[in-house]
Amino acid sequence: MSFSNPAAFLWALLAVPVVIFYILKIRMRRIPVSTVMFWEQVYDEKQPRSVWQKLRHVASLLLQLLFLGLLVAAVADPFFDSDVREQRRVVVVLDTSASMQARSEDGNTCLAAAKTQIRRMVRALKPQDEMALIVAGGRPQVVCGLTGHQRTLHVHLDEAASTDGPTRVVEAVELGRRLLTDARNEQIVVISDGRFAGAAELAAEDQVVWSQVGASAANVGITRFQVRRSLLDPITYQILIEVGNFSDESVECSLDLRLGGKLLDVMPLKLGAGEIRADVLEETSVGGGVISAQIQREDELAADNSARAILPQRLKIPVTLVTAGNWFLQRVLEANDVVELTLVDEVPQNLPPGGILVLDQVLPEQIPQGNVFVVQPMAATDLWDVDGALAQPLVDKQDRSSDLMRHIRLDNILMPEARKLTPKVDFTALAESISGDPLYLQIPRTSGDVLVLSVNLDQGDLPLRTAFPIMLTNALSWFAEGKGELIPAVACGDSTDRRLSAGLQQAAAEHNNQLVLTAPDQSQRNIQVLDGHCTIGPLQQTGIWKLTADAGDDHIPNEELSAASAPALRIACNVADPQESDLRMPEAIKARQKLLSAGFGGRPIWFYLVIAAFLLTMIEWLLFQRRWVS
Amino acid sequence: MALFDNDFLTRLEYLSIVSRKVFRGQLMAQRRTKQLGGGIEFADHRQYTPGDDFRYLDWNLYARHDELLLKRFQEEEDLHVYLLLDCSRSMSTGEPPKFDLARQVTAALAYIALADLDRISVYAFANGVLNHFPLTRGKARILSLMQFLESLDADGGATDMAQFAEEFVIRAPRRGLALVLSDLYDPAGYRVGLDVLRHHKYEPHIVQFHHSAEANPKMLGDVELQDVENGDFRKLTVTESHLRSYRDVFQAFLTSVTEYCSAYGIGCTITDTNVTFDQLVLGMMRAAGTK
Numbered sequence: 055m056s057f058s059n060p061a062a063f064l065w066a067l068l069a070v071p072v073v074i075f076y077i078l079k080i081r082m083r084r085i086p087v088s089t090v091m092f093w094e095q096v097y098d099e100k101q102p103r104s105v106w107q108k109l110r111h112v113a114s115l116l117l118q119l120l121f122l123g124l125l126v127a128a129v130a131d132p133f134f135d136s137d138v139r140e141q142r143r144v145v146v147v148l149d150t151s152a153s154m155q156a157r158s159e160d161g162n163t164c165l166a167a168a169k170t171q172i173r174r175m176v177r178a179l180k181p182q183d184e185m186a187l188i189v190a191g192g193r194p195q196v197v198c199g200l201t202g203h204q205r206t207l208h209v210h211l212d213e214a215a216s217t218d219g220p221t222r223v224v225e226a227v228e229l230g231r232r233l234l235t236d237a238r239n240e241q242i243v244v245i246s247d248g249r250f251a252g253a254a255e256l257a258a259e260d261q262v263v264w265s266q267v268g269a270s271a272a273n274v275g276i277t278r279f280q281v282r283r284s285l286l287d288p289i290t291y292q293i294l295i296e297v298g299n300f301s302d303e304s305v306e307c308s309l310d311l312r313l314g315g316k317l318l319d320v321m322p323l324k325l326g327a328g329e330i331r332a333d334v335l336e337e338t339s340v341g342g343g344v345i346s347a348q349i350q351r352e353d354e355l356a357a358d359n360s361a362r363a364i365l366p367q368r369l370k371i372p373v374t375l376v377t378a379g380n381w382f383l384q385r386v387l388e389a390n391d392v393v394e395l396t397l398v399d400e401v402p403q404n405l406p407p408g409g410i411l412v413l414d415q416v417l418p419e420q421i422p423q424g425n426v427f428v429v430q431p432m433a434a435t436d437l438w439d440v441d442g443a444l445a446q447p448l449v450d451k452q453d454r455s456s457d458l459m460r461h462i463r464l465d466n467i468l469m470p471e472a473r474k475l476t477p478k479v480d481f482t483a484l485a486e487s488i489s490g491d492p493l494y495l496q497i498p499r500t501s502g503d504v505l506v507l508s509v510n511l512d513q514g515d516l517p518l519r520t521a522f523p524i525m526l527t528n529a530l531s532w533f534a535e536g537k538g539e540l541i542p543a544v545a546c547g548d549s550t551d552r553r554l555s556a557g558l559q560q561a562a563a564e565h566n567n568q569l570v571l572t573a574p575d576q577s578q579r580n581i582q583v584l585d586g587h588c589t590i591g592p593l594q595q596t597g598i599w600k601l602t603a604d605a606g607d608d609h610i611p612n613e614e615l616s617a618a619s620a621p622a623l624r625i626a627c628n629v630a631d632p633q634e635s636d637l638r639m640p641e642a643i644k645a646r647q648k649l650l651s652a653g654f655g656g657r658p659i660w661f662y663l664v665i666a667a668f669l670l671t672m673i674e675w676l677l678f679q680r681r682w683v684s
Numbered sequence: 685m686a687l688f689d690n691d692f693l694t695r696l697e698y699l700s701i702v703s704r705k706v707f708r709g710q711l712m713a714q715r716r717t718k719q720l721g722g723g724i725e726f727a728d729h730r731q732y733t734p735g736d737d738f739r740y741l742d743w744n745l746y747a748r749h750d751e752l753l754l755k756r757f758q759e760e761e762d763l764h765v766y767l768l769l770d771c772s773r774s775m776s777t778g779e780p781p782k783f784d785l786a787r788q789v790t791a792a793l794a795y796i797a798l799a800d801l802d803r804i805s806v807y808a809f810a811n812g813v814l815n816h817f818p819l820t821r822g823k824a825r826i827l828s829l830m831q832f833l834e835s836l837d838a839d840g841g842a843t844d845m846a847q848f849a850e851e852f853v854i855r856a857p858r859r860g861l862a863l864v865l866s867d868l869y870d871p872a873g874y875r876v877g878l879d880v881l882r883h884h885k886y887e888p889h890i891v892q893f894h895h896s897a898e899a900n901p902k903m904l905g906d907v908e909l910q911d912v913e914n915g916d917f918r919k920l921t922v923t924e925s926h927l928r929s930y931r932d933v934f935q936a937f938l939t940s941v942t943e944y945c946s947a948y949g950i951g952c953t954i955t956d957t958n959v960t961f962d963q964l965v966l967g968m969m970r971a972a973g974t975k
Contacts, residue, residue, distance in 0.1 A: 082908040082919055088774035088898055089869040090911045090918045092937065096929040097920065 055659075058131035065126045069119055076115045114677055121670045128663035133182065142183040142239045143200060145230035146172055148214055149246035150191030151221040152546065152634040156247070156271050156354040164268035165216045168245040171265060175243065176207045180658070186233050187211060190226035190246070192219030192547035192594045200233060217594040218357045219547030220631045221250035227262060234261075250633060268639065272301030274323075274351055275358030275635030276309075277330065279628050281345050281365045282540040289338045289391045291365055295347055296332040299325035300636040307351035311335070313365065314343035323349075330632065340391055342367030344598060344626070354637055357596055358629040364541040364598075370394045371530055372406040377414035382517035383429060386526050387412070393530065410533050423501035425533040427526075430510055431473055437497055437504060439476045444508075447472045447487035458496065458505070458528050459484050462521045469493070469516060473508040494525075505529055543626035549591025550625060552601075557621030559586050561603030572600040574627075593627040600624055687787060688830045695962045696792055700799045703969055729753040764819065764860025765797045765804045766886070768852065769836070772810040773912045774869045776838035778895030778957050783838040786865045786893055788961035791830055793863060796965070798823045805856065806832065809848040810840025813855060842913040843870040845877025853884040862886040867893050868941060869913070875944060882948060889951035891968070892941055896956055899934055901927060 057063075087093070154165040172187070179185060179202060187198040187210055198210035223246050234240040242261055246253065247268040257264035278296035299305045309321040318337060325331055342365045349359040373387055374396045387395045405411055405424045412427045420436045421428070434440045449464040464485050474491050485494040497504040507525075511517050544550045554562065554569075562569050562583040571581045571590060574597025581588050581601060593599060601623040629635065732741060732752035742755045767790045775783040790806060797804045798821060806817035806829065817832045843866070852862075862881050868874040868890070881888045904927070909918045920926070938954055945952035953968050 082906045083903075084908045084910055084917075085903055086777065086910045086912050087901075088777045088867060088894075088912060089871070090909050090916060091869065091871050092930055092933045093909060093918060093920060095933045096926055097918075 055132050055134055058133060060130060062129035062131075063126060065129060066123070068122055068126075072118050072122060073115070076118070114674055117670050117674045117677070121667050121674070124663045124667040124670065128660035128667070130660075132659045132663075134659075140239060142180070142241070143234060144175070144179075144183065144185045144240070145188060145200075145233050145242045146175065146185060147188045147190050147194075147223060147226045147230055147242060147244045147246075148172065148211075149221055149223055149244070150189045150214060150217050150219075151250075152191070152216070152218045152355065152357050152629050152631070153221065153247055153249045153637060154191070154268070155216050155218075155357060156268060156273070156637045158269045158271075163216065164247045167267040168265075169211055169214070171245055171267065172211055173208065176204050176211070179204060179207075186230070187214070188226045188230055189214050190221065190223045191217035192222060193592045194222050194226035194229045196229065196233070217546065218596040218627075218629050218634075219592065219594050220545075220634055221246070222547070223250055224252055224256060227256060227259075231261075248639070249636065268637075270639035271354040271637040272303065272305075273353045273355050273358070273635055273637040274299050274301070274305050274307060274325065274349055275353075275355060275629065275632075276347055276349065276361040277358070277632045277635055278332065278630055279347055279361035279363055279626075280543055281363040283366060283368070284336070289340050289368060290336055291339065293335040293337065293345060293363070294332065295321075295335070295361075296330060297323055297325065297349065298330040298632055298635055299328060300632070300638060302327050302638070304329075305351070307349055310348045310350060312346045312348070313337075313339065314341075318345070339365065340368045344624070355635065358631075358635045360596070361543070361628040361630070362596075362598055362626040363543040363628075364624050364626050366541055368392045369408075369534070371534055372396065372409035373412055373530070374398060374402055374405060374409060375412045375414065376401050376416045377412075378416060380414045380429070380511065382511060382522070383412070383414055383526075386517075386523045389523070390527060390530065408534070410530065421504055423499075425502045426504045427529055427533075428504065428506045430512075431475065431506055431508060437477060437479055438506070439478065441474045441476055443510075444472045444474045444487060444489070444491055444493075446470060447489070447491065447493060447509075449485050449493060450488040450490075451483070451486040453482070453484045456482070456484055456496075458494075458525075458532050460528055461524050462528070464493070464516075464521060467516050467519055467521065468514050469509050470513040471510040473510075475506065475508050503533070505532075541624070541626075543628050543630070544591065544593055545630040546594065546596055546627055547592050547631075549589055549593070551587055551589045552623060552625070553587050554583065554601075554623065555621055558601065558603070558623055559583070561621055562588075565603055569601050569603060572602065574598060590625060593625070596627050596629055598624050598626055687784060687834055688791060692788065692791075692961075695960075696795050699792055699962050699965055700796055702966070703796050703799075727756045730756055763797075763802045764856075764858045765793070765802050766852075766856055766860055766862045767794055767804060767806045768848075768862055768864045768866070769806060769808050769833075770810070770843065770864075770866030770868075771808045771814050771836055771838050771840040772843040772866075772869070773839055773841065774843065774867055775893070777912060778897065780957060781838065782867060782893040782895060782957055783836075785955075785957050785959075785961060785964070786891075787833045787836065789891060789964055790863075790865055791826070791833055792961050792965045794829050795823070795826050798826055803860075804829075807848075807852060807856075808836050808840070809845075809852070811842055811844035812847050813851045814840045816855070819856075819858075843868075844872065845870045845874050846872060846880065847877075849877040849880035853880060853886075859885045860887070862888045863891065864888055865891045865893070867898075871914075874941070878944070878950070882950075887950075890941065890945055890953065891964075892938070892952070892954045894934075894938075894954075894956055896958065899956065900931060 148168055150165060154168065155163050157163050158167065176185065182202065184200040184202045185207055186196060186200045187207060188194055188196050197214055198207055201207065223244060227242055227244060230242045240261065241263050243263045243265065244256065245265045245267060248266045256262060275298055276295065277298045278294060280294045282292055284290035284292055293311065297309065304324065304326045306324050309323055311318040311321065319335065344362055345365050346360060346362045351359070353359065369392065371392055372394045375384060375387060376398050377383065384397065387393050401413065401416065401418050401422060410425045410427060411422060412429065414429045415432050417428070417431055417433045417435055431438065431440060447469055452464060453459050472493050477495065477497060479497060481492065482496040483492040484496055487493055493509055494507050497506065509516055516522050558569065567583045568580045569583055569588065570578050572578050574595045581590060590599065590601065603621065729742060730753065732754045736754050740755050742753050745751060745753050769786060769790050775781065775786060794804045794806065801821065803819045803821045805819040807813055808815040815836065817829055878888055904922050906921050909920060941954065942952055951972065953971065955964050
């Protein structure tokens with residue numbers, strides 16, 4: 055046996071004052087009495103009969119010295135030499151995925167049961183043992199490196215919270231292997247519900263000690279939830295929702311859909327055992343907001359009973375139409391809910407920010423800066439020359455890959471006439487005639503793109519076809535750079551790369567290229583912005599995450615996406631993982647090795663010395679009391 | 685505060701008045717002695733012997749029966765009251781000390797006796813006679829008596845009642861009431877001394893003093909008891925059990941005193957120091973009156 059702190063034996067010198075005080079103590083209190091004859095009668099009747107009674111004062115001294123000796127030995131921290139030779143190093147992988155939130159029959163979550171097991175293991179550590187803790191919810195993370203300090207381990211274990219993310223136990227085990235260097239006396243203990251692929255194989259690996267927690271439970275959860283604007287209608291949006299019944303019985307419940315807190319729809323759900331049902335709903339709204347879905351059913355996992363998505367708001371596009379009179383063009387633009395149309399006769403000097411200039415036959419010599427859509431160019435400009443007209447042009451080529459030509463077919467449209475254009479600058483032909491002349495072309499400029507439609511709308515049936523309003527809608531969306539079309543909801547545990555709005559970019563520039571990310575639980579951290587983009591994640595909580603310039607901007611309600619005075623980016627995060635929603639317990643995996651167990655009661659020797667010292671104080675107290683009451 | 689202050693004297697006068705009105709002659713004074721002598725109340729006859737005074741011959745009987753018989757009369761004389769005050773060191777214990785109460789009671793009883801025209805004498809004793817106030821009569825002597833009592837100290841050594849009684853009967857040949865004011869803590873036993881008094885025809889009356897710490901001690905644990913009378917030490921480990929036994933032993937002691945007095949027709953008063961002298965004296969007179 056050795057001692058970690060041999061200098062502590064100096065405390066044994068305290069025995070000297072103990073003995074001195076004992077000697078002083080046996081000088082008894084002197085009490086004058088009238089006579090001792092009555093006391094003599096009493097003690098003549100009760101003579102000390104046993105040797106013990108005669109020696110109990112000496113016994114008290116010996117007990118006190120022994121008490122001191124035990125405490126000194128405890129402070130010296132003795133340990134067995136075998137403990138050093140057999141030092142154990144353990145990495146505990148704690149599954150903190152969403153499925154670990156499932157509650158068992160006793161009301162405790164799987165995570166709580168896992169923590170209980172780990173606490174038992176921590177208490178079983180011998181003085182020279184070391185343990186590390188890795189959490190495996192979403193991104194594997196070492197929350198506590200190898201240490202033998204039990205209180206540190208307990209603190210980090212208490213701080214390990216459940217996430218709504220997917221299981222990453224396999225990656226966590228790999229991370230744990232990097233912490234361990236020697237296979238001898240080293241273990242990776244995995245404590246999980248086993249609800250992930252490859253659990254059985256992992257449990258069979260050498261060096262891995264498997265411990266399974268939790269019980270099988272029925273669950274209904276939302277496994278997918280996304281919202282996007284319709285590609286055809288500027289105010290329509292589509293909701294993709296997928297709900298799974300992860301139980302062995304059919305389930306009937308309902309699902310509430312809300313936009314900005316207002317009820318949109320209530321979907322009755324009838325799901326067979328194991329059925330996963332996907333639906334696409336269409337709703338209309340110019341405004342945006344947070345669309346939330348909530349399953350009206352209580353089950354063991356609450357995180358997947360709700361889901362959220364961000365519906366981008368349709369921003370009004372200021373469109374200035376310069377025309378001498380084009381009824382079709384005017385009506386198409388007026389019919390678009392997102393267009394704020396202004397009719398003028400002459401080309402304006404300036405366009406409103408984000409505005410689009412539509413020139414119908416009226417052309418200046420130099421096309422103005424900004425986004426310009428030119429219809430029936432009758433004259434040459436700085437970007438093109440006009441070489442007369444094309445008679446009966448037939449559309450031969452059409453750029454189907456371009457967003458501008460989405461859902462448009464021009465080859466079956468009668469076009470009696472078009473202008474023959476010769477671009478002076480680089481351009482992209484979106485539609486070409488058989489002769490190779492561009493009928494619909496895109497001219498990129500640094501000061502704003504230009505789209506040119508050379509077809510004569512007054513002749514032919516293009517204005518009468520559905521392709522015409524779609525073409526204009528595509529053009530408007532393209533000019534608007536597709537903003538607000540889709541803000542995808544992120545699955546928990548994933549990261550996402552987002553391009554920031556101009557407002558957020560400017561705010562980030564003012565804050566040393568950093569923005570504040572506020573989690574659904576209101577915790578905050580800084581995010582670095584690089585080239586107008588930022589990578590956010592992995593996101594470990596379901597709900598709405600907010601990216602703002604200042605920490606104080608997180609108070610902006612989720613529903614006020616664009617009306618907020620401060621620029622902000624919202625990201626919806628959902629469980630969206632059938633594997634996490636499926637709480638049916640796979641076949642129990644047998645552990646090949648037992649969990650960490652302690653030798654010699656699981657406590658260091660000093661602990662038992664202190665206990666022994668405490669017992670001695672009890673005995674001394676008893677002896678002391680017996681002198682008074684026995 | 686002086687032992688005999690004005691308040692004490694006031695209460696003493698009140699006590700004297702009460703004793704005359706209510707308990708007249710029942711405690712000590714104005715009683716006939718058991719001696720026969722020259723009184724006026726007929727007692728009995730005895731045979732004439734030569735030398736007897738002819739004046740006491742019963743001539744009527746001689747005329748009827750032709751027998752010379754001498755008439756005897758109950759002799760009336762003053763009662764002698766001896767107040768025997770224990771001055772051993774054990775009387776100095778207690779709060780207030782037993783000795784103070786004993787001296788106050790002595791003074792009160794002496795005052796009542798003097799007021800009843802009896803003769804009183806005070807003997808201070810421990811292991812013998814330490815001091816004494818000679819026989820005297822008349823209320824005017826009460827101040828001298830008080831001065832005598834105030835001059836006494838409870839430092840007389842160990843109690844030896846037998847030794848004292850032997851000395852006392854020699855010093856005080858006239859029989860009378862012997863009031864013993866003591867705690868009776870005599871290692872050799874209090875009975876021997878009282879027996880000596882009884883055998884010499886004194887009429888003992890015992891007033892036993894003790895204080896609450898003696899009857900019900902509180903000390904616990906390791907203690908060293910010092911006997912104030914002889915200076916002996918006794919190292920003890922006192923437990924609750926010992927305290928219970930002590931209380932039993934002490935109670936048995938008091939009971940033995942009561943039984944002894946009852947067996948020999950001796951007046952007995954047992955008191956602790958929590959009472960005042962007038963309460964105690966009134967109690968004694970009431971007890972005497974109920975007999």
